[in-house]
Amino acid sequence: PHYYSLLAAYLECQKVGAPPEVSARLAAMTQELEARQRTALGGLGAATEPELDQFMEAYHEMLVKFREELTRPLQEAMEFMRRVSRSSARSPSRADRCAISFPLA
Template sequence: MEVGGLEMSDLIKDQIANHPLCPNLVSAYIQCRKVGAPLEMASLLEEISKQNRHSTSSRCEIGADPELDEFMESYCEVLHRYKEELSKPFDEATTFLSNIESELSSLCNETLTTSFKPGNCPSGNQLALAAYFILFMINLLTSVTGFVTRKLVYSAV
């Protein structure tokens, strides 16, 4: 009985691999994996995606197995929606970090232009406080970015 089940499993895998929507399915999966991935991993996934698009294996026609057609279409759609949902917190975090960076830059430029006028030099304590604040914000932003990235990567797995 095991042999028959294994043969059936191989047959189903073969039907999925040869379905005309298989490249779309693989592409949708890769797009999900790219969300929040480190640059090196995203580049590798993009290369795999390109190879997938250029594959020229024999494909059956849509309509040959309506049940499989519906499954493939539905699964592609689910993966596209999943990618959109995965992207939302990452995009929000990126926007938040960009806004914080802009605010810090504005704050630092404003402090530098007003503080360093002749006769208005900041004291050592003011400089130390500003430096600690900037280091604190950098550490906070790094932690938030790392947390969001890890959360997205682990939820994608």
Template sequence: MTSPPEELHTHKIMSHPYYHRLLAAYVNCQKIGAPAEMAARLEEAGGCAMRGSGGMESGDPALDQFMEAYCEMLIKYEQELSKPLTEATLFLARIEHQFQALTAASACLSHSEGAAEDEQLKGELLKKYRGCLGSLKQELGKKKKGGKLPKEGRQKLLNWWTTHYIWPYPSEADKVALAESTGLEQKQINNWFINQRKRHWKPSFQHY
């Protein structure tokens, strides 16, 4: 009995040599900001899924390109997600360090009663900032909406997109050239292509 096309496509992806990389990148994205227990469960689930899959050569260049591009996209997405949490952690560490330094200085200049009051104030302030950490992470985790790209630069990106629509993934050399011709930063160019592919690209091998 012949398997349905969906099952064949799924089997091709799961047996592809890049499947382990793809699954690991996906799990890493899901682990960002998750509680330790949930992160451990995700790691365990990913490990179970990896066993018995991947390792075979696909023999399909289109699928190879798709898997490589999707792995790269997830890795970059993980890096973007990690930045806000890192900033939040560093911010809280700086606040705690400042309060500790302030308390130490106050303790040297105050009597024991004054030092006790400072310790109480420190504890209250630290408690307040820890309570705000969750909302701070959420705010920093929101994707920052940049301003609209200049019309001329956006048109040059669209021209490149139209010319390379079959495979709209610019190489590093392409990105450098686009940055020079448009005056945009490579980060802006990367984000534009990610959004453009998500909204407007339908690859011919999208069912693999």
């Protein structure tokens, strides 16, 4: 049962910074994965292997933290760009502030 959550966490990491079309494909893969998980859980119960389960849980947690670490710089950069954009929209253009006039005669 941990395999599907592990794979979903991996796909979420792949979405970080991906172009919209790639992100959409990964989202579709995640939905397909969830459907397969529901089907698998409805079937025979998987044999439990405590050591493997423990490893998969730990790896899943690591992937979730990794995704958070990947996302943070992108969010900070996007916030910086929003602030710069707002600031430049409020202030006069740079050309207007730096205009130098020379007398013609």
